[in-house]
Amino acid sequence: MGMKVGFIGLGVMGEPMVRHLRAAGHEVALWARRPESAAALVAEGVPLCATPAQLAARSEVVVTIVTASADVEALAFGAQGLAEGFASGAIHLDMSTISPATARSLAARYAERGIGWVDAPVSGGAQGAREATLAIMAGAEAAALARVRPLLEAMGKRIVHIGPPGAGQVAKACNQMIMVSTIQACAEALRLAAAHGVDAAAVRTALMAGSAGSRVLEVMGDKMLRRDFAAGIEARLHHKDFAILMDEAAKLGVPLPVAAQVWQQLNALMGQGMARDDTSSLLRVLEAAQPGA
Amino acid sequence: MEVGFIGLGLMGRPMALNLIKAGHTVHVWSRRRESMRALLEAGAGDCASAADVARRAAVTISMVADAPDVEQVALGPAGVAEGAGEGHVHIDMSTIAPAAAQSIAARLAAQGIAALDAPVSGGEGGAIAGSLTIMVGGEAAAFERVLPLFEAMGSSVTRIGEAGAGQVAKACNQILTGVGVAAVAEALNFARKSGVDAAPVREALLGGFAWSRILENHGQRMLDRNFQPGFKAWMHHKDMRIVMDEAHRLGLALPAAAATAQLFSAMLGSGLGEDDSVAMLKLLERMSGGPGE
Numbered sequence: 211m212g213m214k215v216g217f218i219g220l221g222v223m224g225e226p227m228v229r230h231l232r233a234a235g236h237e238v239a240l241w242a243r244r245p246e247s248a249a250a251l252v253a254e255g256v257p258l259c260a261t262p263a264q265l266a267a268r269s270e271v272v273v274t275i276v277t278a279s280a281d282v283e284a285l286a287f288g289a290q291g292l293a294e295g296f297a298s299g300a301i302h303l304d305m306s307t308i309s310p311a312t313a314r315s316l317a318a319r320y321a322e323r324g325i326g327w328v329d330a331p332v333s334g335g336a337q338g339a340r341e342a343t344l345a346i347m348a349g350a351e352a353a354a355l356a357r358v359r360p361l362l363e364a365m366g367k368r369i370v371h372i373g374p375p376g377a378g379q380v381a382k383a384c385n386q387m388i389m390v391s392t393i394q395a396c397a398e399a400l401r402l403a404a405a406h407g408v409d410a411a412a413v414r415t416a417l418m419a420g421s422a423g424s425r426v427l428e429v430m431g432d433k434m435l436r437r438d439f440a441a442g443i444e445a446r447l448h449h450k451d452f453a454i455l456m457d458e459a460a461k462l463g464v465p466l467p468v469a470a471q472v473w474q475q476l477n478a479l480m481g482q483g484m485a486r487d488d489t490s491s492l493l494r495v496l497e498a499a500q501p502g503a
Numbered sequence: 504m505e506v507g508f509i510g511l512g513l514m515g516r517p518m519a520l521n522l523i524k525a526g527h528t529v530h531v532w533s534r535r536r537e538s539m540r541a542l543l544e545a546g547a548g549d550c551a552s553a554a555d556v557a558r559r560a561a562v563t564i565s566m567v568a569d570a571p572d573v574e575q576v577a578l579g580p581a582g583v584a585e586g587a588g589e590g591h592v593h594i595d596m597s598t599i600a601p602a603a604a605q606s607i608a609a610r611l612a613a614q615g616i617a618a619l620d621a622p623v624s625g626g627e628g629g630a631i632a633g634s635l636t637i638m639v640g641g642e643a644a645a646f647e648r649v650l651p652l653f654e655a656m657g658s659s660v661t662r663i664g665e666a667g668a669g670q671v672a673k674a675c676n677q678i679l680t681g682v683g684v685a686a687v688a689e690a691l692n693f694a695r696k697s698g699v700d701a702a703p704v705r706e707a708l709l710g711g712f713a714w715s716r717i718l719e720n721h722g723q724r725m726l727d728r729n730f731q732p733g734f735k736a737w738m739h740h741k742d743m744r745i746v747m748d749e750a751h752r753l754g755l756a757l758p759a760a761a762a763t764a765q766l767f768s769a770m771l772g773s774g775l776g777e778d779d780s781v782a783m784l785k786l787l788e789r790m791s792g793g794p795g796e
Contacts, residue, residue, distance in 0.1 A: 227764055453751045460747075463768050464769075470761040474756040477753075481754030
């Protein structure tokens with residue numbers, strides 16, 4: 211049976227996610243900070259609300275997928291925010307990548323009002339959103355997760371309950387560390403092959419079959435070889451994620467020596483003006499350090 | 504000069520005493536009354552709040568832990584801004600982020616108060632001896648007016664530039680001292696793990712291009728296994744976080760500082776936070792298989 215679902219965040223991920231929810235029989239409504247970003251869906255008959263509070267008032271679950279911790283906080287508890295509109299028992303399902311601390315704090319504030327919370331950040335990028343194959347890592351009380359599971363199943367393939375609120379964001383931080391560090395490792399390996407005068411494409415093909423094979427080597431390695439640096443996911447978003455995870459690690463007293471170096475490469479990428487390019491541009495950061503090489 | 508002093512910790516107490524010694528009239532206030540005792544015994548005026556301090560003095564100095572404390576003292580309820588008269592100068596000698604220093608200076612300026620950021624290097628020893636290195640950001644006119652106060656506390660006083668510039672210099676100082684402590688600890692640990700007595704290694708190096716004050720002072724304390732603070736590792740960790748946050752904001756790669764910041768994180772997470780930074784040596788020994796004798 212379809213649910214009444216609100217959706218906020220119609221970027222490259224959000225729009226296909228809305229289509230999957232509708233295809234699965236859910237009744238979706240929208241709110242958008244820039245109403246023009248909703249134009250395509252509105253033309254297909256999806257209603258657009260005037261404020262987040264109005265959207266919340268007509269929804270059992272509101273899904274958000276926006277950029278930063280502060281955006282989610284403002285949507286939830288800002289003026290005319292979701293919290294003003296939610297009925298008791300409603301759920302805020304946040305699929306953004308934000309800090310675990312913010313997720314825990316929002317969950318606690320909602321709980322005081324009898325409103326549920328699920329943090330369910332995703333991995334898989336624009337392609338995963340289009341094909342409904344996203345990996346979804348959830349932080350929530352079991353009952354809240356059970357209620358939104360049909361929605362998650364419409365948008366993703368692998369849904370794992372990691373733990374209580376905030377735990378999904380911890381898993382996402384681990385995901386970002388491994389993924390971006392691997393992008394850096396791929397870029398370094400391709401540079402090494404090229405420096406030896408060896409065909410980097412052949413190296414990549416060989417490696418894909420062995421222990422170094424990975425999704426990143428497959429997708430980002432290919433983009434690097436084709437020198438296609440158009441985003442997928444814009445590098446500035448990975449840069450933002452690294453600031454969050456490194457800051458939390460510092461507070462916890464956990465050393466992350468490799469991630470710390472990758473963060474510096476991301477800083478260099480930003481400084482070189484490639485914020486809106488794909489993170490495979492880490493290859494170009496290495497090249498810039500050796501002009502002419 | 505009539506001077507107010509707020510923040511009478513390890514550093515602030517001897518700095519305020521040196522002001523009295525130089526013939527200035529000092530007024531003090533502290534959240535914890537017992538930290539005021541040494542100053543009151545030396546003849547300092549006893550105040551009820553930061554505003555009260557500012558009312559009695561032409562210049563106030565703060566020396567506290569972090570940006571929120573500086574904000575509170577300068578702009579909070581019963582803070583300096585409430586008590587300060589026409590032409591008041593507020594000097595913050597704490598180590599905080601350059602952006603925070605600029606923001607505080609701008610808000611004080613809007614209330615007719617000239618603000619200087621004047622962080623120091625030289626540790627407790629330098630504070631007691633009146634030999635601190637003082638790096639100042641803010642208007643030249645205000646700097647000239649309070650120069651005699653700086654000269655009572657430090658032996659090297661430099662105006663770096665406008666508001667926040669003192670904190671930029673201090674961040675540079677923390678990069679050099681943080682990476683320097685790690686380098687000295689690595690070198691001494693390397694010598695000993697190689698089966699060589701580290702003391703004559705240090706001795707020899709002091710005569711060459713690897714000479715540094717850190718090799719001289721911190722290196723000696725490492726050889727003596729004297730890990731008493733001094734400058735606590737958690738404070739250096741805090742300063743390195745300021746540095747890394749600024750690098751993120753600026754799109755700037757700091758690979759060596761990043762590696763060092765992770766070592767400080769490891770110190771915090773393994774119970775070395777209250778030791779002096781030279782306990783970096785203990786961390787490296789553990790990483791490489793057990794502490795030394």
